[in-house]
Amino acid sequence: MTQAVTPDAIMQLGFGYWGSRTLLSAVELGLFTELANGPLSLDDIRARLNLQKRSSRDFLDALVALGMLKREQGSYANTPATDLYLDRAKPTYLGGMLEMMSARLFRFWADLTEGLRTGQPQNEAKHGGDLFDTLYSDPHRLEQFLSAMTGLSLGVAHAMAEKFPWSQYKSFVDIGVAQGGLPVVLAEKHKHLTGIGADLPVVGPIFERYVASHGLQDRLKFAKLDFFREPLPRADVIIMGHILHDWDLSTKKLLVAKAYDALPAGGSFIVFEAIIDDERRSNAFGLLMSLNMLIETRGGFDYTGADCSGWMREAGFRETRGEHLSGPDSMVIGVK
């Protein structure tokens, strides 16, 4: 046995779900939202979150040790990061995705081994349900989910506003727009742009509320779209973020071809998500996101920039390039 070979990294990864799950429960319980008004004692927190005495102190001190809370003179407080990103009352709230993972996805990942053995999704679909049907059937739940998506994509939106040559284009359409987080950032940053947010009809009022709250209703319009049955709306730039990975290869290629058809000559197609590095060695998040597509969809998978460029060229795009955006997300750009 070599002295230098320790099991530490293995054990840290294997037990890693304990800390992860502890944070998810804290977000689900609204702990950071309660603490946004100021530090609270253990007893106050227990009363507000309706926690039993048993384990509540361990729960809070574990969050201190994990760097998610501070504790001073017996009172617990948010850190600057948890205060900014995990308080439901702030527009910077990122907890929607974590709440969703706490309520459903963590449980479904328990069946990863079965997923790998069967190739079948391990979510509501196992019992005859469908993720998107379930999501879209309850407008309140849908708005919560779409709001979570906005929070998660803000960093990416700001990066795309900076890194793409918007001055060369006048209009864009965001396919699967959700609440409209990206169009709002692009329109605020580039005053000459007009945009269309395209999604299923149920998303319309949610998009329009969000856009109006930023005073952008004159430049950003909603278009209802079933992208399997209809052509995509026309614009100088077509954007698809976190869409292609939901689908199998032939559907991916169909969507890329539809984007090509809807663009003018010289128009650009921007695809972005947690694009896997071409060597498939370093973007662990992108590779794990692809396993998440196994859990959540019937044929979806994530892919490398080279994969995406290949599909674009096959569809007729004359030029492609990739660029990192923010965190695990990159974009692949195809020019017609």
Next chain:
Amino acid sequence: MTQAVTPDAIMQLGFGYWGSRTLLSAVELGLFTELANGPLSLDDIRARLNLQKRSSRDFLDALVALGMLKREQGSYANTPATDLYLDRAKPTYLGGMLEMMSARLFRFWADLTEGLRTGQPQNEAKHGGDLFDTLYSDPHRLEQFLSAMTGLSLGVAHAMAEKFPWSQYKSFVDIGVAQGGLPVVLAEKHKHLTGIGADLPVVGPIFERYVASHGLQDRLKFAKLDFFREPLPRADVIIMGHILHDWDLSTKKLLVAKAYDALPAGGSFIVFEAIIDDERRSNAFGLLMSLNMLIETRGGFDYTGADCSGWMREAGFRETRGEHLSGPDSMVIGVK
């Protein structure tokens, strides 16, 4: 919004269960055991582990990105650490605990929020079962579990063999001995010692097989013990590792008092586990282990060295001290 305050640490922790679960599935599937004989291609691995084509490449490349596999010229291979610690055929195998987490504990942790709200265990007990009854009812499953415990405690055993003044004592008893990993290390390192491994009767043959395989049957004997109904066996040193945290406060104190009663004057009581730092700020693993006791037991919890010293002094021990052992584990020593 301060530039320096990023959501990266929050997101990394929140999504952390994806990588953790991926490793657990790999161990459960026996991936590292298959690769211990040499590198294999994707197709070979799929055939041997009975994996679907969908997602199997993402699964393996995710393990590469997580540092658990190497990939060269299209073949996958163990790293030095996964080869040493995650190959079932090696005596250094540590995967038993990870297999157990893959098969049951990950799923139970999905109910952490309910546990915090009810104070009740979230394992088999929820449906009328009992962890220890379930474990001890199937001798094969029990041997697997006890073997997992041995693997996990080897580092601690070597540290205790070095850091405790064994030359001053002649005999020890290990309460809740399991397979006997600790007694074997102590007896191998200190030839003058004799030891007793005490546990429920069903453990006897498993202990005796393991001890005989190390040729130590003359110096290490098994004693059947129900520590709630019987006094502890007498010895110069009494050891309790990963026992006290399973129980509520009054049972903890009862066990400490029983240790006191069974020791001669000058004898030592060694308690070890993932003892929480007295400030309850830095040993995240110990605090999370305490939440694991919520999931797994009706009243168990982990504790600080100061807590344990307090119970020892209350029971009559005249002197106590704490010392770090290995990884997250420390020992508290009480002298009678």
